[in-house]
Amino acid sequence: MLRGMRLATALGVLMAGCVAARADGPVPVKIGVLNDRSGVYSDISGEGSVVAARMALEDFKPAEHGLKVEIVSADHQNKPDVGSAIARQWYDRDGVDVIMDVVTSSVALAINQVTREKNKVHINSGAGSADLTGSQCTPNTVHWTYDTAALANGTGGAMVKRGGDTWFFITADYAFGQALQRDTSAVVTKNGGKVVGSVKTPFPNSDFSSFLLQAQASKAKVIGLANAGGDTINAVKQAAEFGITEGGQALAGLLIFSSDIHSLTPKVAQGLVLTEPFYWDLNDATRSFSDRFAKLFGGKKPTAAQAGVYAGTLHYLKAVEAQKSARDGAATVAKMKELPTDDPLFGKGEIRADGRKIHDMYLFEVKKPAESKGEWDLYKLLATIPGKEAFRPLNEGGCPLVKG
Template structure:
């Protein structure tokens, strides 16, 4: 499933297409910098280079910005980019609260937003947009993966340590729903500031609850800090399990298998999945200080590739809703996520993977971090289309019933 085969039909891009300008907006210096940051910019530029090998007449510029994990900053920068700097599409945007803000601005300006770094499933829920694609993962898929696995293993009582922001609330909500559906109980939860510097008092509350599973509803530097403190407190030695509801390979690399061994997690991408992911990851590492790409960075690469296919197909990037409609119409295919689809609600569908962190003795190299426990088909991992409350779904169904294209 090489890139060349997936874009060959679009190789002849008319020279009259205006240059395309895309922005990679993320956290470049804070708790999510390793997850996305400059690595996502590298991934976007690699995507542009790879696409232009087949579509040489399409000029694309990539710019980068730091939203500082603040919704007001992200929304303001999005407006400046769209209104003054000619940005056609924004990619990445970790931090769900920032993603939701950029999502709204993008719709107002009729541009394109392809999110790969934020988790909230609300992006494809009641407030879904014809201008947004949610590419990499979401809180429902994380709940179905990690939450489902822990419940099946007997972890039927939970206590959540939850970051006090949109993602933390969403992943706790969606994991709680799964636990209750499967006959489990949530014994309690505690909110932590974002970012947090001391997790000990919150982990002590979780420990005192007696819950079989302590769910970490946070990400990035917060997750790393919580796992390290849990190891120092020897929580798992007391019989409680630790569930990281959003963990990236960069987090495990920072923690090391010695600290994180046995942790169960869900990701949509891992550099060592197959020959194609390994080949891309080796190229990426040569450009980015030896680091392997995270799932968020892989999502930027794949999202940019598919966006450019749609721009080439509609012969322009001016009408964001039209470009996103074409993205939904075209099947997705790239070396990192394989073949997939984008639903009418904007949810990108692909397999998810349940991983377990290797023991130090099992790890053969610095980035040899995971062993695969299960492949979760995309149709099982993500929320069913009719359960999200997205108005675009009903509109599309009505259009189909009327015999017209939505």
């Protein structure tokens, strides 16, 4: 009897020691990078976003902050049902704490709801729909890099001020395209312009000829491309073949990434006005990061979406360290909002109550071939748009988290 009691006591001490060891050990964190790895947006996000997340770990040094971090990745194929299924498996079975990137708004909105249901974290860098911090906002999502409201305020407002007061939209027929047309139309109208027509295009699409002919026939001063990635590239190339800009109409790429312009080349895209939240050649910090990234990723410079994954990952890890846990997603996001943001790519900023990350946006024009000094020397800066002017005011989005 006494021997049994001693054995039980010994086992109890051993188990208590194991529990204590686990409690005193590093906090486990699992990051899932979910995006398009094989389709029209793979250059915008894809494997480059995984590289950016790994660079964030390298710079944060998790072990020195009491964290043990693992990164996994998957391809959502731009399909909401596929993205949702992956998210549920990651959250329920694989122990993923946060999903990063998620280019494609329809997929992002689906992930947004699954994340809230499972009380995990979604830090979106690749999708554009401002509804993520509007009617669809949740306590578990942060929208980091850009959104349709900021793109509309940047490019839409600038083009009207330059005299482009009549618009025709060529719009991808899915959540992002519709949101971008909606938000840009509002800015155009607010600034005294007029929308004379629009046409919806299938996604993805390779032949824009009939849609461009409709836009050309409208006589609109500006043809707004409310699409992205491979669709935008195809539309701009075919617009050049039709001689649309030579005929006096301006082309506005409402969502353009540096990878798109690199693919098009300045010869085709010269003079295109666009808005981005990040460009590799903005300052010494962006150049240093981008040089490191290029060495790891076949010489390619990072896109804004990939830069957002890096910065969002850094800030998330700071919040987890402060919480000493990654288990409660809503609590982690609350801590992210509480902590001021500061990173080498986007500088100082904040995350608002609606989950919108606030930082400056930049209005660029694509350089002429004679102005470009190298393969990735693509933009000249026209204006810096302060974050509080670029993004939609907090009280106008309809986010239920915003009081008053």
